Amino acid sequence: MTRRARLWVLLAGGAGLAALLVAACLRLPHFGGKSHPYGDRAVHASLARQTANTISSVNFDQRAFDTLGEMTILFSAVLGCVILLRQTHDEHRARPEPAEVAPPVRRYALVVLPVALLSGLYVIAHGQLSPGGGFQGGVVAATALHLLYLGADYAALERIRPVGAYEVADALAASGYLVMGIAGLIGGTAFLANTLLPYGTFNTLSSGGTVPLLNAAIGMEVAGAVVVLLARFLDQAVEIEEESGT
Amino acid sequence: MNGWTLAAALGLAGGLGTALWGVTTGPLRRRVVAQNLSTALACPSLLLLSQAYNRPSYVDLGLVLALLGPVGTLVFARLLAEELAEDPPRAWGATLTVAGLGAAAVIALCVATGPGRAMAKLLVIGALLISGNIIASRALSGGFRGVRGG
Amino acid sequence: MADAVIVVALLLVAGCATAAVATRDPMRQALVLSLLGVVLAVLFTVLQAPDAGLSQLAVGSALTPLLLMLTVRKVKRRAQGKERER
Numbered sequence: 415m416t417r418r419a420r421l422w423v424l425l426a427g428g429a430g431l432a433a434l435l436v437a438a439c440l441r442l443p444h445f446g447g448k449s450h451p452y453g454d455r456a457v458h459a460s461l462a463r464q465t466a467n468t469i470s471s472v473n474f475d476q477r478a479f480d481t482l483g484e485m486t487i488l489f490s491a492v493l494g495c496v497i498l499l500r501q502t503h504d505e506h507r508a509r510p511e512p513a514e515v516a517p518p519v520r521r522y523a524l525v526v527l528p529v530a531l532l533s534g535l536y537v538i539a540h541g542q543l544s545p546g547g548g549f550q551g552g553v554v555a556a557t558a559l560h561l562l563y564l565g566a567d568y569a570a571l572e573r574i575r576p577v578g579a580y581e582v583a584d585a586l587a588a589s590g591y592l593v594m595g596i597a598g599l600i601g602g603t604a605f606l607a608n609t610l611l612p613y614g615t616f617n618t619l620s621s622g623g624t625v626p627l628l629n630a631a632i633g634m635e636v637a638g639a640v641v642v643l644l645a646r647f648l649d650q651a652v653e654i655e656e657e658s659g660t
Numbered sequence: 661m662n663g664w665t666l667a668a669a670l671g672l673a674g675g676l677g678t679a680l681w682g683v684t685t686g687p688l689r690r691r692v693v694a695q696n697l698s699t700a701l702a703c704p705s706l707l708l709l710s711q712a713y714n715r716p717s718y719v720d721l722g723l724v725l726a727l728l729g730p731v732g733t734l735v736f737a738r739l740l741a742e743e744l745a746e747d748p749p750r751a752w753g754a755t756l757t758v759a760g761l762g763a764a765a766v767i768a769l770c771v772a773t774g775p776g777r778a779m780a781k782l783l784v785i786g787a788l789l790i791s792g793n794i795i796a797s798r799a800l801s802g803g804f805r806g807v808r809g810g
Numbered sequence: 811m812a813d814a815v816i817v818v819a820l821l822l823v824a825g826c827a828t829a830a831v832a833t834r835d836p837m838r839q840a841l842v843l844s845l846l847g848v849v850l851a852v853l854f855t856v857l858q859a860p861d862a863g864l865s866q867l868a869v870g871s872a873l874t875p876l877l878l879m880l881t882v883r884k885v886k887r888r889a890q891g892k893e894r895e896r
Contacts (some may be wrong), residue, residue: 467861469861470861513804514805515803515804516798516799516802516803516804516805518795518798518803519734519795519798519799519803519804522730522791522792522795523734526727526730526788526792529727529788530727530728530731533723533724533727537720537724537864540720543717544717544720545717545718545720545721545860545861545863545864546720546861546864547861549865549868550724550861550864550865550868553865553868553869553873554724554727554728554868556873557728557731557868557872557873558727558731560731560872560876561731561734564731564734564735564738565734640873643877644873644876644877647876647877647880647881648880650880650884651880651881651883651884651887652880655887655891656888656891662812665812665814665815668815669814669815669818672815672818672819672822672852673818673822676822676845676848676849676852677822677825679845680822680825680826680829680845680849683829683841683842683845684829684832684833684842688837688838691838691841692841694841694845695841695844695845698844698845698848699848699871702848702849702851702852705852706852706855709815709855709856713858715860717860718855718860720860720864721851721855721860721863721864721867724864724867724868725848725851725867725871728867728868728871728872729848729871731871731872732844732871732872732875735872735875735876735879736840736841736844736875736879739876739879739880739882739883740837740879743837
């Protein structure tokens with residue numbers, strides 16, 4: 415097929431798709447409305463269990479099984495990356511040269527690192543009260559650690575980041591989530607049912623039953639997973655080189 | 661209709677629109693400065709939106725952006741150090757203007773919130789935002805001269 | 811008035827996404843993608859989805875640019891290594 419013929423086919427297909435999209439958009443329901451059957455029930459259930467953040471209640475209480483699936487997706491993705499980015503037999507490690515960073519940037523990184531780490535833990539801990547939760551806080555905490563690479567040195571980062579420990583933490587947290595689910599089975603109700611712990615007082619840190627615990631497990635899992643993922647990327651980009659002359 | 665919503669809409673349209681123009685056109689030094697200033701402009705807009713919708717819990721978004729926005733710019737400053745060394749950005753006028761706008765937004769919000777924990781949190785976010793913005797600009801214009809492939 | 815903010819955010823997302831597709835060099839595209847991340851987070855916030863906005867901010871502000879730039883660096887280093895061998 416010549417190039418022009420291909421372009422004509424593309425235009426014809428694109429015109430058909432555009433016509434269908436416009437027809438579909440004209441029949442969409444209005445932006446926001448008055449009838450929200452699922453939303454009403456979800457909010458009602460969340461308030462009945464004293465969880466202020468309905469999203470967290472849906473993620474870790476009403477649909478906790480889906481969150482288990484998402485955690486497994488992240489875990490497998492990081493596992494796949496670790497396998498793909500491992501050092502092969504025709505590669506060797508070369509220590510990167512130490513970096514000289516301007517003193518204001520260095521000082522900023524060293525001051526903001528604990529603040530960012532604390533903020534990450536704050537976001538994890540307040541998942542059941544305000545927007546946030548395990549995933550968001552875990553990513554913030556893991557990124558905070560890498561301020562040490564960006565503001566100082568790769569060697570400095572390696573000292574505070576023994577990768578093996580983070581891999582273990584990742585696996586432990588994933589198992590922790592599963593074990594809490596099994597505890598629901600053993601406690602006599604259902605897998606990941608939120609009936610074991612008291613629901614506490616609305617809008618305080620100890621509310622929502624198992625929601626804060628599952629938040630903590632997800633936070634630890636995501637932080638560990640992100641640190642391990644970045645460690646592999648950094649290794650490949652900074653340290654590992656191919657043998658020359660093969 | 662709300663003064664805060666109007667201010668947030670203007671900040672978003674003007675600030676992020678200009679950032680979009682800066683990031684897509686021009687030499688590398690303009691693009692990295694536009695990326696830097698985009699996070700410094702989006703953070704006060706998010707704080708204004710939290711006041712506009714009367715939901716104090718949205719301030720957490722501003723906190724995370726004030727912390728991680730400069731980290732994003734440091735990523736580019738460090739990993740593009742060689743390309744930027746040939747043609748370093750010099751945009752202190754724009755940086756100080758954006759810092760001033762951010763400070764004005766934070767002060768207006770503090771006045772509206774009144775003394776208490778919420779105001780202390782806003783002040784912390786403001787301090788992180790402005791210091792992060794200035795340090796990130798400093799890093800872009802020659803902060804990583806001694807970095808070679810690390 | 812609340813609708814005006816939504817329209818602004820939607821237009822910014824449309825413009826940024828088109829720019830991201832139109833930029834071909836990976837290094838410059840990483841810069842546009844960083845801006846797209848921030849603009850998406852703002853869109854989620856004005857549509858009253860702050861949890862999604864917080865996720866987008868956490869991932870798109872520092873993590874995605876870091877992964878992209880490290881990959882670009884690795885690919886460039888390999889190309890330079892092959893050049894030097896020749």
